[in-house]
Amino acid sequence: MKLSIIFLLLTALSINNSSNAQSFQKTDLGIKTVINSTAIEIQYYGPSIVRVLKSPEGRSFIKESLSVITEPKKTTFNVKQQGDVVNLRSSTLNVALNLKTGDINYSSVNGELLLKEKQSGVKFTPINDAGNNTLTVQQSFALDNDEPIYGLGQQQQGKMSQRNVTLNMVQGNLDDYIPFFQSVKGYGVFWDNYSPTVFTDNTEGTSFKSDVGDCVDYYFMYGGNADGVIARMRELTGQAPMFPLWTYGFWQSKERYKSQDELVDVVKEYRKLGVPLDGIIQDWQYWGSNYLWNAMDFLNPEFPDPKKMVSDVHNMKAHMIISIWNSFGPHTKQYKELDKIGALMNFTTWPESGSEKWPVRRDYPSGVRVYDPYNPAARDIYWKYLAEMYKLGLDGWWMDSSEPDHLNPKPSDFDNKTYLGSFRKVRNAFPLMTVGGVSTHQRAVDSGKRVFILTRSAFAGQQRYGANTWSGDVTSSWSALKNQIAAGLNFSLTGIPYWNADIGGFFLNRFKRKLEDPEYRELYVRWLQFGTFTPMMRSHGADAPREIYQFGQKGSKYYDAIEKYINLRYHLLPYIYSTSWEITASQSSMMRGLVMDFPKDKKALDLNDEYMFGKSLLVSPVTNAMYVKAGAEDFSATGSKETYLPAGVDWYDFWTAERFSGGNKVSRQTPLEIIPLYVKAGSVIPVGPSVQYAEEKKWDNLEIRIYPGANGKFVLYEDENDNYNYEKGVYSTITFTWDDAKRNLTISDRNGSFPGMLNERKFNIVIVTSQANKPVNYTGKKVVVKF
Template identity: 55%
Template sequence: MKKTLYLSVVLFIAYTSIAFSQSYQRLGQGVKTITQSIAIEVQFYSPQIVRVLKQPQGNVLKKESLAVIKKPQQTQVDISAQHDTVTLKSSAVEVKLNLKTGGVSFVSAVSGVPLFTEKDYGTQFTHVKDGNEASFDVRQAFILDKDEVIYGLGQQPNGKLNQRGQKVYLRNENTRVCIPFFQSVKGYGIYWDSYAPTTFTDNIQETAFDSEVGNCADYYFMYGGGADGVVTQMRDLTGQAPMMPLWVYGYNQSRERYKTQFELVDVVKRYRALKVPLDGIVQDWQYWGKDDNWNAMSFDATTYPKPQLMVDSVHLLHAHLFIVSWPGFAPKTPQFQEFKQKNMLINFDTWPPGANTRPYDVYNPEARDIYWGYLNKGIFSLGPDAWWLDSTEPDHINIRDKDFDQPTFLGTFRSVQNAFPLAHTKGVYEHQRDESATKRVVLLTRSAFAGQQRYSANTWSGDIRSDWPTFKKQIPNALNFSMTGLPYWNADIGGFFAGNWNRGGGINNPEFKELYARWLQFGAFTPMMRSHGTDIPREIYQFGKRGDQIFDVVEKFINLRYSILPYIYSTAWNVTHNSGSIMRPLYAGFGQDKQGYEVNTEYLFGKSFLVMPVTDKGVKSQDVYLPAGTKWYDFWTGEIAEGGKNIERATPIDILPLYVQAGSIIPWGPKVQYANEKKWDNLTIRVYPGADGEFTLYEDQNDNYNYEKGVYATIDFAWNDKERTLTINEQKGAFPGMITKRKFNLIIVKPNHGTGIETTSPDKTINYNGRDIKVKF
């Protein structure tokens, strides 16, 4: 029987007493008190970030967060008390702690507007067993405004953008990325710092996090004023996202699976022969041989007889290679034997079924060292460019209740389960960085947790079905993931499980062709453009040849992706340098336009593009909402429309509804077969008039970590709409091989004037040598 410890009245003698009120102790940049048998600490980490920590009185807790890496920074906090309320105030946030109830509430220090509040007596600790140890079920309830819209929780495949009215069990599994974080249209975010399975509930009575085990209620309130500001605070709290190499933003081809090294290299050769751009090729599982040798981190001698030749051949073709690695090992592997001997396996079944594979203890630093030792010797020493870390939840099959009682380095598996992908990616990222600074770490992962952005992880949406309803859900999946603070997300273009289409002709099924074409259009406007799946191969030549409709559509959008690489790479720099985001809901760019708050069918790509994927079969047109407050250009025609209304856009198979915000400045790259083929010494700059605008073009050495030492360059562009003047500022910074003289082909986009990927004559061409220049139109 569970015993519940509620907030019940307990008086105590504190360090200083006031006869008519409860007492508290000042603690650095915060306070602590004991109220209703609960020890409470409220502490400012910055003017915008506040930590609230509650635990049963008498508990001795020294918690080191797995996700939070920020230490409290020096912050001016004014603390005062009146009656039974302690008020703590920074320049941004005012916190009120009720000494009678233990409730905490938050107010904007600037406007005085209430932001967020705990529910009265909303903290509950229920005695439970966690394996053989005493623990608590920990629950904290809050009260939100009736019509308040919230985003986040990682990736929940419920098809919803607004997560109000949901009850979600947050436990990582394939296709579900579970992160106990949400942010509100009121401009704040909440991170619940627990790694145990947690139930998030929102109903008309309350909003609550309820973790199955834990020793404390521990959450962080962060105020950012808007979507981008909250993401900035979450990154400040949990870590910044490093730059990925330029090539990874190109087109990446995969399949479940290439079965020999010759097959894999041949795919790259065929793309080069077709002159269709390609930058990445992915080697999926079983390159190690049979399942009893699962994840041996070595190549089977029959199917991959010369792995070094394979890697070198890919590189000679100017492409890059992902290699898959799993967290589980079959008993036949030396890794399994060493981990078993050192008691570093978690004893439950993971993929594949029947092979008796076990995951290693990712929470153990020594185990992570051992894992990398094998990965480095068997694979990384050959020179691949990126890792596909599959099953990072991990897969858990033949589930038994006692599996969650399994011990790990940090406690039971239950207590740290959701942080598995965070710990696993940490090991690979940090070890590769220690091994080499010349090759940026790239991790493609199937799951994530708060803070994982700091390990250069790009998470895909899992092994999803290849159908229209699943495709439609990928948009809110991506946006909620991004609003949780993790900027890099992608999905298997065409969906993973495509076997249902084989009954209708497979690759020749007209509906599958349509679905794939539409999905690839969406993929061109995600942080990683990657085609992958089982049952039906997806390489472009599977769809015929030039002149065949779907081949032409696929080629068109791959080329479009490469045309906007300077825009994408500069947006990636904004992610790293300014805590920005790549995929953003309409609210992120237009916080005053409430009509856009719950739109889950379109999104912003960076700060300039509005994208509306076609996610229904056979549609001839789509109703597109254009946010208020600006004008919008149809990317394909140049037609201008006022924001704040819906417009009908025709959607032939080769058109994705795509709009550009007035005031945008878009750099347009050269036609290439791979990202690094040509320097950006002859760029087209497209200006979309109708509002003032600015853009920063970012360039570096495209790989390595020299940019962290300031080895990069930027060029700021500014458009003055009233004066019709484009200012190109002095180039700042420097790096080896930097372009010092170049041409800019300037186009002022005109209404009803084609602006797609067809050639458009520039209005002016200028020579730029790195110095300020103003161009009048």
């Protein structure tokens, strides 16, 4: 947490009457001035990042950032006044402040205009926030008419570019709002405010307006491209640590396993069937009644020996995480301790009733209350009880309702006092604080196991806490499936790289026959195919179980298709794990909107049904039913999907190795077991062994697939698969470089080492166009393979 105390008392600055322009004061970090009764300060946080603060003249305040953890950096910059404009120029960014109007323009050092504030675009409106006299704050910008922007978190409208939208940014079950957007022009804007905020983009301009703020406080960053912008955002708000290798395997759960025997039996069945599985999740009510809500204890008699349950799962080489919430029932120990320190809030949350019967019996209120994660003492209490669960050997946490659930909100609800002021003031940062509380506590007591948190909501900076956000309780439908694509991509474009969705959708209420409905079975398979190419592959939902054996048996269409993609996920683990290293080491992203790799291709910039997974694979999920007619299965004709292949590079069909030129649409037949999947020319992709779980076999005999047509490079990353030793340099990398003209693959000297590292191994090098292959014995020294 960064604390900066700002006293913008600038009334003593002189006035230049001849030009009606005010003077300014140069500071170590930038400049400050007062223009039209507005105090303005510009601070450099580096050559590519500036912070802008604006407040009414003479107003003093303390600004505490929950998201930004870096301090402003001593930056070399020049200041030059030309008439009414003062220009601040660093090595990468030019900031121009109009001393008459107070408006700021941003441009590259090459003179390209990036963004400008709208004239007189700052507004302050006095309000009383739960007894505190403060402000509603607004800042407007003027974007180019045809300028796509991305980010703002996760929404469910299916839009890729976030132009012409109005978003009421209050965290919810299905919507995770992050007040950050980035442009195709290679810049980003982070609005550092945690209160309910309205983002508006229309013909009048682009603006953020927040209910509560002592000042306008935003960061402008220039990265040159989407990866560069994300790097700047993580520079401000924190880097993303590594997850364990096993988190990238297949996960099974449902709402909910009702006994420890049921949960253990699911893992047994997967092992019996020979279908890979790495994780299983226990959902809610293992604590018993709603009055004991989130007791963080196995009080339900159906879970008589939780330590044995966890041990049984581990003995089958699987991992287990468990549901925890951000609210507590009145009979829990946590409730009583939190209540003593005034760390429980009063508003309606879920569950409303003490009775577990449906529909809700409101005449038996549950008394469940949300806790105050802004309070460090409350976070300590939360972890004190969770630590007892951790001792059971659980491998991570499923933090449900981390936005939190706020049912039938009333304006007075936001008057609730938190440790940092009114709930209104800090509302949207709730997930950041509660996830951060668990992460920092676990990290403090155990460096041998990487933090892994699955959570339902997020805010700027959450990537630093080892959390993967899922898209909430989405309904099972084709439109919901399609909407997940843009939702996940825009979420990733805010700088938070780990995201997933309930495979199959959470609620099945549209499908009266549940799993017996052939359209649902088709939808589930297509959703699972999409889930194969997200940062976490996790099957979950209510109303019906989702285990593979619920969809038939080996030899049936649905079962075989599901098994095929679970196995494909495991074959891609060397590619996925190496991509996760790129995220940590080089600020990359796993799910990549096409703007990230093809910003010059205007046809690619607003596509909402395809994306890159890593930098080599283009994924085009099937998002409509093809094999159901009149409510019955009909496989008499094979469906197809059209996919746009971005320009400037050739592409290969992953399944057939057929080559296509970029800049065109291609149609591909899509039988149930096929998702359109294309590989960029020049790609080098490692393919791992067939396994039952991620760490079953070492990567001692990898297939290395070469997709010719361009030069390419891939860095294979390996470490101990868990713990934080990689932060001390305990890992290795092997770089594969393809020279397309010479048709040579150079395998570099191995860089680095770690305990258990393979000193000798085989690589089978395959040129996909010819199926030519050459086995290579590799001992850590450079090898050149010629074709």
